[in-house]
Amino acid sequence: MLQGYFEKGKGAMKLVKTLSRTLLVLLLAALVLTAGCKKAGEKKRRIGFLMTLDDPYWQNMRLGAEDEAQKLGVEVTILNAKEDPLLQIEQITEMIAGRVDLVCLVPMKKEPLVRGVQMLNRNRIPVIIVNREIGEGCEYVCYTGTDSYAGAVVSARILAEAMGGKGQIVEFHQHLGTGPEVARSQALRDVLKDYPEIKPVARIPHNGERDVVMTEMQTLLQKYPDLAGVYAHGDNFAIAAAQVCRKAGRADIKIVGMGGSEEMIEAVKDGLVTGTSYQQPEEEGRSAIRLAVRHLNGEKLKKSYPVECPPITKENAHQFKGQF
């Protein structure tokens, strides 16, 4: 039938031309996109860096990793799992199929990724765990990063101290059900055991949107006139909540975030926000790549290389420089 069609004349030829042109453009686009990539011929070591890129925090970890990889002469492939553990396992199988030399993994979630790491174990690809914890039952070379839980405990303590150990607080969750979210909620609950007079009155989830936090905060201020504290999973949302409080004349409310972004450090200096804990994504990315190269060079490594996570308050904020 197709052949009969071609004989029919101009119309068909035109369409075929359009089609072939589209194909050509596509191929060219593919060529241009891949032209920048390194040649396959050189025997560079290849490292897969499986993470998420949902937040400036991760972008900076990525920059650190890429920069360090360039310095040390290794190739790094960054993949974004968008907080989805199943997608991340798929990406692990892609890494296995692509035969990378080592995988740096930010586990999107503690337990589901155990299977993924087991797959890497079976294929003898070494794994370095970065930033978040992994569940039991799998092998990895070492861990490096700032612990979300430890950082959150630091922030929760700043909040509890600033509130004088009593009052109502609200908690802003980011990405319900993900590793850091669970860890940060747990951290708050654990710290509050020492401060029985602090009452959590509301828990508000959001998916990383400042505007959602702002509207919710306005509602909360109406509903809880005695509100004394805000515990936000992330600096951006602490700032968003603080702006609403300041506008509503409630600058007395104590607010903490976690992360230590440039914007946040300014906000702490300014007194807009009470405090935060200082995480260093760029350093985490660098540390992971450095450890990867050391392992590939046959060096024996320790099991854990924590990156420090100190508290930031108005008193010491001038000493810090945000990494994201």
Added chain:
Amino acid sequence: MSDKPRRVLLAAAKGSSFRKLQRITILVLLGLLCAYASVRSPTFFSWGNLVDNLMTNAAALGVIALGMTFVMIAGGFDLSVGSTTVVCMIVLVMTMDALSGHGALFAIFAALLLTLLVGAVLGAVNGTLIAYVGVNPFVVTLSTMLVFRGIALIVTGGGQTQQVGDLQLSARFSRLYEAQLPLLGRDYQISMPILIFAVAFIIGLYLLRFTRFGHYIYAIGGNEEAAWLAGVNTRRIKAATYILCGLTCAVAAAILVAMTGTAGAEGQQGRELEVIAGVIVGGTPLGGGSGGLGSTLIGLMLLRIIVNLLTQFNVGPEYRPVVTGLIILVVVAIDVLAKRRSQR
């Protein structure tokens, strides 16, 4: 003799050749991409990459895409598949965990049955609201997408990971993902998810091509009123397509649970769009009435191969959505152009 019938016939013949042309375009595109990839990246054209990685990972989504194709041929739309899958995963893990004392086989089968039932019920909720109440499918499934996700969060206590406590049972169930079948010899094994997809594909093909139900689905997508006037119970058929879609979500949930051994309320977000994109790229139009399972398979593989290629070539994560989006646009644009020409 009037030449009107002759013209109609000619137009019909033209239409089908354009359809073929579109399919051929996609196949040629696939072929070119693969050829280019195997030259540039030594690891692309290997069994480990194409079968163990690419096809195995596409299987769960592929099964959902089969159900989605039924819905879309009938002119419908389902945004809730991601959430439905997540609910099914949680039900599967929780029932397996609860029944783990009663023997592994019983626990697995009972849990699978219950999961299929839940998938069908969730599909029926969509189907009833759309076919019998008459609310727009976009609105219904957008709402149920949120509601089902919320249910998943509530059941898991805010997104706590659910696990099967009995490790032996969990390991047994994971065979559904990890088992390799040496159908083509020891070096060329086929994984369980691919087999599950193949079975689902054959059942789907039978339903769509060789039963009255399948023909009615095309009829409804082509012209619902005409189908109704011809005596087809259009409401029941439409509702049935959503139930089928829910069932495929349950099957996909089984594969995904076997993959990780856990279930949580997160994840699978945005997957509904990937499924819909695959179906559309394959050639089933948004309005329904034509298309098929084979085209869906091709469409989904095209998208998957592109994602795989981007990894193989180490393309930065920010370029990925752009490339995928452009490919969808180009393929669908060709489809629209072809159709417009064939209607002239």
